[in-house]
Amino acid sequence: MTTVEKNCAACGAPITVRLADHKRGWGRFCDKSCAAGYKCGMRPRDVNKGHAKESVWAEKAFSEREAAGVDEWPKVPTIKEQLGRKVKVRPIYHSPSSCRKCGKRVNGPGLCWECDEAEEALNAMEAGWDGHKTGSAA
Incomplete structure (x- = not known):
């Protein structure tokens, strides 16, 4: 040992x-x-x-x-x-863990695939609005 x-x-x-x-x-x-x-x-x-x-x-x-x-x-x-040599360490995934948004069980940290897709779609939709004027002209 x-x-x-x-x-x-x-x-x-x-x-x-x-x-x-x-x-x-x-x-x-x-x-x-x-x-x-x-x-x-x-x-x-x-x-x-x-x-x-x-x-x-x-x-x-x-x-x-x-x-x-x-x-x-x-x-x-x-x-x-x-x-006298390198040792490979396996990463620890505390699985099954919970999705950060919906709470569904997922394998690995982060979001489930449905919440991840919804997040990507929302980010893609709002990407064109960066720097857009939001105030109204008087």
Whole structure:
């Protein structure tokens, strides 16, 4: 079983991930609280005393970093440097997801094909009106 070192995408802490999980696009976070914090917009730059007063996640990440005795987590070597070769990572599509307009189940992010066609038709119709005067002359 091959493992690789990565930095957590949310707090920046070094983590060990199975290579198979990395190839699937998994193993980006050290725990579920970091995954939830990342979805809310938290990043390694947010792990400081100021954010620790406002966010439970930042407080946890800051206390873990202080307990380790470092000001900033060290950057781990890239996967290519660790393995000596490039590794292909499959993109993650959270499917089935919902269409942003109608809510119908779609395979992949974005719009269903009906809403996409309607959006393209509307954009094509309004394309000729760019810069057209809308005010009436008095």
